[in-house]
Amino acid sequence: MIEIPTLGWQSIVIFVVFALSLLIATYCTYAERVIAAFLQDRVGPDRAGPYGLAQPLADAVKMFTKEEFFPGGANKALFIFGPCLAMITALMSSAVIPFGNNVSFGNNLFFLQGIEVNIGMLWIFGVVSLGVYGVMIGGWASNNKFSLLGAIRAASQNISYELAMGMSLIAVLMISGTLSLREITLQQSIAGEWHFWNIVKQPLGFIIFLVCAFAETNRTPFDLPECETELVGGYHTEYSSMKLGLYLFSEYVNIFVVSAVMSVLYFGGFNFPFQYELRDWLVSNHDWTLASAQNLITFLGTAGLFLKIFAFIFFFMWIRWTLPRFRYDQLMRLGWTMLIPLAVINILITGGLILFGVI
Amino acid sequence: MQLTNRAKVLEKKPMTLAERAYLPAIFQGLSITMRHFFMKKATIRYPEETRPFSPIFRGLHVLKRDEQGRERCTACGLCAVACPAEAITMVAGERKKGEEGLYREEKYAVSYEINMLRCIFCGLCEEACPKAAVYLQPDKMAPPRYERDEFIYGKDRLVEPVSPDARSIRGIQLTPEQAEALRSKLA
Ligand code: SF4
Ligand code: SF4
Numbered sequence: 310m311i312e313i314p315t316l317g318w319q320s321i322v323i324f325v326v327f328a329l330s331l332l333i334a335t336y337c338t339y340a341e342r343v344i345a346a347f348l349q350d351r352v353g354p355d356r357a358g359p360y361g362l363a364q365p366l367a368d369a370v371k372m373f374t375k376e377e378f379f380p381g382g383a384n385k386a387l388f389i390f391g392p393c394l395a396m397i398t399a400l401m402s403s404a405v406i407p408f409g410n411n412v413s414f415g416n417n418l419f420f421l422q423g424i425e426v427n428i429g430m431l432w433i434f435g436v437v438s439l440g441v442y443g444v445m446i447g448g449w450a451s452n453n454k455f456s457l458l459g460a461i462r463a464a465s466q467n468i469s470y471e472l473a474m475g476m477s478l479i480a481v482l483m484i485s486g487t488l489s490l491r492e493i494t495l496q497q498s499i500a501g502e503w504h505f506w507n508i509v510k511q512p513l514g515f516i517i518f519l520v521c522a523f524a525e526t527n528r529t530p531f532d533l534p535e536c537e538t539e540l541v542g543g544y545h546t547e548y549s550s551m552k553l554g555l556y557l558f559s560e561y562v563n564i565f566v567v568s569a570v571m572s573v574l575y576f577g578g579f580n581f582p583f584q585y586e587l588r589d590w591l592v593s594n595h596d597w598t599l600a601s602a603q604n605l606i607t608f609l610g611t612a613g614l615f616l617k618i619f620a621f622i623f624f625f626m627w628i629r630w631t632l633p634r635f636r637y638d639q640l641m642r643l644g645w646t647m648l649i650p651l652a653v654i655n656i657l658i659t660g661g662l663i664l665f666g667v668i
Numbered sequence: 669m670q671l672t673n674r675a676k677v678l679e680k681k682p683m684t685l686a687e688r689a690y691l692p693a694i695f696q697g698l699s700i701t702m703r704h705f706f707m708k709k710a711t712i713r714y715p716e717e718t719r720p721f722s723p724i725f726r727g728l729h730v731l732k733r734d735e736q737g738r739e740r741c742t743a744c745g746l747c748a749v750a751c752p753a754e755a756i757t758m759v760a761g762e763r764k765k766g767e768e769g770l771y772r773e774e775k776y777a778v779s780y781e782i783n784m785l786r787c788i789f790c791g792l793c794e795e796a797c798p799k800a801a802v803y804l805q806p807d808k809m810a811p812p813r814y815e816r817d818e819f820i821y822g823k824d825r826l827v828e829p830v831s832p833d834a835r836s837i838r839g840i841q842l843t844p845e846q847a848e849a850l851r852s853k854l855a
Contacts, residue, residue: 344705347704347705347709348701348702348704348705349704350704350707350708350709350710350711351709351710351711352709352711352713355713627698627701627702628698630701631694631697631698631700631701632694632697
């Protein structure tokens with residue numbers, strides 16, 4: 310039996326995750342248009358290929374062949390660097406997300422996860438908050454007041470909502486006692502015991518996290534940094550061609566990552582109900598080996614995780630085509646005077662419940 | 669001062685807790701959009717599907733032939749006079765011997781052009797014609813084109829074909845080249 314080194318396996322997983330997030334982001338653009346159309350009693354793009362499925366390809370060709378435009382007085386290096394940074398940070402964060410439990414063949418035991426680190430949550434937060442630099446740099450380098458306004462809005466919005474997001478997360482960490490995403494997932498379902506997903510223990514925290522996730526990814530109703538009605542196009546006003554494409558794309562990658570994080574933190578990640586019962590049933594009634602049954606469970610779990618992610622992505626789009634945009638002062642008031650106090654209250658409640666041994 | 673008694677007195681009530689929490693309103697909105705998600709779509713996928721025309725729709729012109737397949741138009745110019753948009757021009761000519769099977773009257777239109785960009789599809793030409801030669805068809809439209817020249821329809825595109833051909837597919841008037849291409853494809 311061949312031994313595959315862990316590093317080799319990890320790089321394969323990272324590569325697959327990289328390709329998958331790009332693919333999913335690509336089809337998010339298609340899904341966004343179709344869902345928008347359906348919510349508005351239209352049918353959406355249906356000309357390119359069957360059901361318009363080749364539409365993202367057509368969009369990509371369009372993006373690549375458009376004119377590269379540099380506004381006068383722009384800082385060229387930073388102007389290029391902005392969208393690159395936005396894209397890189399968006400892609401980096403998916404490395405620590407556990408997309409599945411372990412698979413084993415032969416003596417090899419592998420985790421369907423790029424890197425298992427015990428600070429996974431910190432890594433994601435660090436990288437995601439770097440993302441705002443992409444927007445900032447791009448907006449500043451454009452030498453355009455609307456871009457700059459959009460960039461400043463993005464920065465202040467992200468900082469405000471990161472606070473509430475981090476605090477709602479602390480409550481989860483208080484329950485789990487670890488920052489490792491894999492540990493948090495496994496804790497939501499322990500063999501032989503009846504365990505609930507974190508959403509049951511943290512409903513308020515989840516709502517806060519969800520709202521902040523919308524703000525962090527600059528999605529409606531919090532898309533102030535790029536609101537067309539006030540700022541032309543916000544931070545990407547001056548961008549054209551694939552540089553604009555990278556900005557739009559990184560938004561979808563961010564949505565994918567945030568959906569994955571929410572699924573892992575609150576919705577049990579790769580766990581699905583009755584998985585251990587299914588495994589034991591396969592082993593005892595159908596003569597499966599424990600390892601192959603576990604492999605099957607892992608793959609079903611990965612599929613389940615992706616279902617959860619897609620459901621969240623759908624929810625993001627559903628919200629976008631339902632709610633109008635907030636005003637900027639409303640956005641700030643919601644962040645500072647509602648979400649942060651609520652998050653603090655949530656921490657206190659969670660602490661009390663832990664102290665009295667309820668959860 | 670009250671001008672009408674239709675005025676409605678609005679009371680400014682303080683918002684209830686549910687209204688201030690904003691979440692119920694969001695769920696209401698979400699349920700409305702979700703209902704629309706499953707509704708019948710209003711889209712008509714144009715080239716494959718077409719909207720039904722009214723039977724009195726005034727669309728693209730046609731120059732009719734009589735029962736023996738002869739062109740009815742006698743180039744009297746009444747349609748051009750009646751036309752408020754001055755869209756019609758024509759050149760008259762005299763029918764030669766042996767052309768009796770082609771033109772009904774002794775005088776006929778050598779060329780007959782309608783500029784579809786000028787035309788307002790009022791139908792006055794149809795009303796003016798003493799020979800019942802020009803009609804606005806209820807089921808065809810002048811389709812969009814890239815060049816202005818292509819909107820000047822000559823006799824090649826106006827005169828009714830002797831036998832119905834592929835031109836009438838989908839209710840679009842094709843250019844002669846397009847019609848030729850379509851015919852060879854169908855054959
Ligand atoms: S429909 Fe009216 S505008 Fe058009 S050619 Fe006839 S008379 Fe002129
Ligand atoms: S179409 Fe009718 S009105 Fe116009 S020139 Fe011919 S015969 Fe006269």
